[in-house]
Amino acid sequence: MTPPGPTSPVAFLRGPCGPRGTPRREPLPFGPWGLAQGPAPGYHRLARPGRGPTPNPRPDDGKIAMTLTPTSPMARGLALLLAGLVALLAVLGARAAEAQEYRIRPGDVLRIEVIEDPTLNRSVLVPPDGRITVPLAGAVVAGGNTVEGVQASLSSQLAPNFAAPPSVFVSIERLAPATPVAPLVQAAPAEPPTIEVHVLGEVANSGRLGLEPGATVLEAFAEMGGFTPFAATRRIQLRRVDPATNREVIYELDYDAMIAGRSPNGRVTVLDGDVFVVPERRLFE
Numbered sequence: 699m700t701p702p703g704p705t706s707p708v709a710f711l712r713g714p715c716g717p718r719g720t721p722r723r724e725p726l727p728f729g730p731w732g733l734a735q736g737p738a739p740g741y742h743r744l745a746r747p748g749r750g751p752t753p754n755p756r757p758d759d760g761k762i763a764m765t766l767t768p769t770s771p772m773a774r775g776l777a778l779l780l781a782g783l784v785a786l787l788a789v790l791g792a793r794a795a796e797a798q799e800y801r802i803r804p805g806d807v808l809r810i811e812v813i814e815d816p817t818l819n820r821s822v823l824v825p826p827d828g829r830i831t832v833p834l835a836g837a838v839v840a841g842g843n844t845v846e847g848v849q850a851s852l853s854s855q856l857a858p859n860f861a862a863p864p865s866v867f868v869s870i871e872r873l874a875p876a877t878p879v880a881p882l883v884q885a886a887p888a889e890p891p892t893i894e895v896h897v898l899g900e901v902a903n904s905g906r907l908g909l910e911p912g913a914t915v916l917e918a919f920a921e922m923g924g925f926t927p928f929a930a931t932r933r934i935q936l937r938r939v940d941p942a943t944n945r946e947v948i949y950e951l952d953y954d955a956m957i958a959g960r961s962p963n964g965r966v967t968v969l970d971g972d973v974f975v976v977p978e979r980r981l982f983e
Contacts (some may be wrong), residue, residue, distance in 0.1 A: 701893025726963060802840045802848065804828060809850065812863040818856075821871055831953055834859045845870060897922050899976035900929035916956060916964040918974065925953075928978050935975040938967075 771974045802808070802824045812818040822830045828841020830848075835855040840848050849868040892908040893920060902923030907917060915936070925931055931953040940947050949963075956964035 807872040809871040811867045893970035895972045900926040930979045937973040
């Protein structure tokens with residue numbers, strides 16, 4: 699068989715060939731960014747039937763064929779950039795949805811801007827009743843409303859003052875401060891109620907005494923700490939104000955008779971505000 703001549707449709711151009719006349723392909727060189735920079739020197743394309751050979755681009759032609767490979771650093775960088783942009787858009791969309799659903803509450807500060815009349819631009823604090831006042835618009839209910847709702851209300855109420863409905867923009871400039879939660883403080887145990895009586899005269903502990911409600915006369919004497927040697931224990935006075943007449947009534951108590959069981963006055967209940975007076979003994983008493 700005669701090998702194909704130079705005019706054959708499958709004739710090879712100049713360049714190294716492999717066994718049996720098959721063209722030997724050289725690996726394409728890659729640049730520093732993983733890009734193929736044209737065919738390797740000595741690599742030649744096959745001529746198509748009826749056409750002449752296509753010359754290979756050479757480095758001195760000023761043209762570089764660049765192909766982006768999936769594993770190149772530039773491709774990975776672009777993929778990361780696109781992924782970051784998608785995540786950012788998702789976050790911005792979620793925040794926008796939250797802002798649309800947020801209900802304004804007292805203490806929030808709203809920023810109002812009117813494109814047609816900059817003199818109406820202002821920051822407004824939402825009062826406790828939830829109503830804000832804007833010139834030319836009057837009172838607008840903001841508390842419990844959304845930003846879009848307040849924006850629509852302002853635009854509607856300002857419309858009679860303009861030739862066309864104005865462009866109103868409302869945003870939340872500052873949220874109301876969170877109400878601090880008071881720490882739980884364990885209440886101190888309540889002290890038992892007491893009544894106060896006053897003791898004067900020949901006793902060890904004179905002054906004001908605190909007794910439990912329902913204490914008796916003898917229990918009051920025990921809290922006094924005893925009598926002095928000069929105490930007239932048979933004529934102790936109990937002074938009490940009668941609530942019906944607001945007059946003081948004096949009762950005479952015999953301590954010795956109460957101790958001996960001859961007088962029931964030892965079981966009398968002491969009242970708040972009672973006054974005990976223990977006089978000094980007289981001569982030969």
